[in-house]
Amino acid sequence: MRLGVYDLGVPVFLAPLAGVTDKAFRETVCSVGGKYVWTEMISDKALTYQNSRTLSMLDLRGEAEPRIVQLFGSDPETMARAAVLAVECSANVIDINMGCPAPKIVKNSEGAALLKDLPRAQAIASAVVQAVKVPVTVKMRLGWDDDKIVALDLAKGLESVGVQMLTVHARTRDQFYSGYADWDWIGRVKNEVNIPVIGNGDVFKPEDASRLIEQTGCDGVMIGRGALGNPWLILRTQHFLNYGELLPEPHMEERIRVALQHLDRVLCYKGERIGLNEMRKHAVWYIKGFNKAAQLRDEIMQTKTPEEMRSILNRIV
Secondary structure (H helix, E strand, C coil): CEECCEECCCCEEECCCCCCCCHHHHHHHHHCCCCEEEEEEEEHHHHHCCCHHHHHHCCCCCCCCCCEEEEECCCHHHHHHHHHHHHHCCCCEEEEEECCCCHHHHCCCCHHHHHHCHHHHHHHHHHHHHHCCCCEEEEEECECCCCCECHHHHHHHHHHCCCCEEEEECCCCCCCCCCCCCHHHHHHHHHHCCCCEEEECCCCCHHHHHHHHHHHCCCEEEECHHHCCCCHHHHHHHHHHHHCCCCCCCCHHHHHHHHHHHHHHHHHHHHHHHHHHHHHHHHHHHCCCCCCHHHHHHHHHCCCCHHHHHHHHHHHC
8 A cells, every 4th residue: 555655555643642663662663673653642732831841742753754743632723733843843644543542632622523513523524634735634432332332424524635544443442442343344434435445443363364454354454552562563463464374473682682772762852760760560471471571570579779670680691
């Protein structure tokens, strides 16, 4: 598939995950062979106010194209201004979040709340499309709940104002991340529009991605929770889709090596206090399934310095 000037083939995207897909994690995914990564969702208001923490989230230096920035907001004009600022920070693609289920987001009529206000959702997309010359995409859910599935109407409306790609997380807002993704809806959206559709939801191994594409006809897949502590999943899935060959899981030594590199990146970008605090969850994800993982998890969560964390990780191998 193509997105603007980019020929992506059958892409495997790393999903934008708040508090997870920061620069350190994006670089880690790419260091083990992943290609297509997205920023965390970024507030349009915070960006237009030039909030320092928000600007740091837009650090795209050294990252390969296409550099995809996800924005969230509820006001078309503010979203348009934020999109212009993101492009000035070297974004190649602007994605609009219409799926985040978090209460603190939806209470401000942002994220998944737009599923209840299709005219506003379409107006936001239209304003952003008109404001920037790069491709504009949307990540959406099926609807607010099972009684309010709006995916087909929303998809057609977004296509009509110039959105160039849709990512469909096949759950409602009410589901959050529970239950199962209803992949059939991804296929129905794909049949309604002429722009690429990316399938998202319950892809935890390469074979899942293959089944998702076969079942729905979608143009690519997006992986979120499956990549936590497992950045290799993006490459392994891409390889399986391209060649039908299942690459082996990374061995323990490789997992620890990459975890230590990830730690170094987090410390470099965020400093010791914030970096160590954020790396604890990643380190726990990296050791999932290891012998005595529960004991190691407790030790990691109690670390007070980077040296303590390095010592624990090095002791595993």
